[in-house]
Amino acid sequence: MNDFLSLFRGRKDVFAVRWEKASKSGYMPSYQYDPYHYRSHKMNGGTFANYPHKTYLPLTDYEIQKHLNGIQQIGVYPLLQDNTSWFLVADFDKQNWKEEAVAFLNSCKERSIPAYLERSRSGNGGHVWIFFDKPYPAIRSRKVFISILEQSGAFSMFDKSSSFDRLFPNQDFLSGKGLGNLIALPFFKLAMENGNSCFVNPETFEPYSDQWQFLNEIKRISIEVLDKFFQEISTTQNRPINVASCGSPKSQNGKLSITLQQNIRIQRDGLSTPLINFLKEELNFANSEFIIKKKMGKKTFGTERFFK
Incomplete structure (x- = not known):
């Protein structure tokens, strides 16, 4: 349990639980409230959304144990109140999720960044987890790993077919009006029985035989190393771009001239x-x-x- 708690750290003052009703499902924050008082509120036309006497239920070892036992599935809010996080997760969820998740894992490996693949609860997608040794600003970690995703070919702003869906945390900053996006914790017992919600070998996509021992061997990247990546990426992205003259671009000597201003201008007769x-x-x-x-x-x- 200690390894689990030390790795999957999010906000402690609140957590989410998964709900299912008919064909619908989702997550919502877990609250504590007086059911009798709420019943009176509801009889007077109120709803749970506008019920004022509810407070967030804190995340405790007891709630985590219920998740591990398959009683409830928990989601944690990774973005802390100071806009840092203990980890970052890349979510892949389309048909080619395996290939693109592995491409991202390989790019991380080339940079000596420890990264680990979990198959999601449904079995139709995967999460690549990167753990930090200390909380790190989301605005920086997201910039670093979006750049690595792009360089790996797993994600492009122009590729509609990419299986990459989002990063967690999914925001640079809390807006002040919500908790930010949540991510479902792995090791949900009912899903693990089907080989999901657990870490898998990226070469075979088979679950590791001893998941708890695997957790014990997970390595964290230091925030000093993350800072170096961030500085390198920021320096590269801030380099000035040499553009063609402001006049109409022309094709000369078989070369295509492109002008970058507030728009992109390509000379048609060069195509x-x-x-x-x-x-x-x-x-x-x-x-x-x-x-x-x-x-x-x-x-x-x-x-x-x-x-x-």
């Missing part, structure tokens, strides 16, 4: 007809509305990630 048609149909641009919603932890359903 072949098939390439022009490809760019018209396939070139995607990130939808800033989607990015803003995701950073703020708001629902993105119905908001396109890309537009042409």
